[in-house]
Amino acid sequence: MFVRIVKMSFNENVIDLFLENFDANKHKIRGFEGCQFLELYRDKNDTSIFFTYSYWDSETDLEAYRQSDLFKNVWSKTKPLFNAKPEAWSVDKVTSLK
Known part of the structure; x- marks a missing residue:
């Protein structure tokens, strides 16, 4: 995993559009094969910056999602709203404490 x-990052005037699109698709994304976890975070100091955290069984599963109609639909509505280039990282969890 x-x-x-x-x-x-978004302009303030389109944040509601982003949130509506995310809300409409979050259960589909989380239900996609290989996705084990999905969260959306908002920066406390700059409320126009958001982060998604998702846990995937494998890079193959993530790539299948990225090639899916679901991703293409979500991304086609999200991409035009950015005010800066999005950044993405794939990381291995080293330690987790609960």
Whole structure:
């Protein structure tokens, strides 16, 4: 399993559009084969910056999602809203304490 972190930045006037699109698709994304976890975070100091954290069984599963109609639909509505290039990281969890 690995974690995918995506940082996204938006103009203030389109944040509601982003949130509506995310809300409409979050259960589909989380239900996609190989996705074990999905969260959306908002920066406390700059409320136009958001992060998604998702846990995937394998890079193959993430790539299948990225090639899916679901991703293409979500991304086609999200990409035009960015005010900066999104950043993404695929990381392995080293330690987790609960």
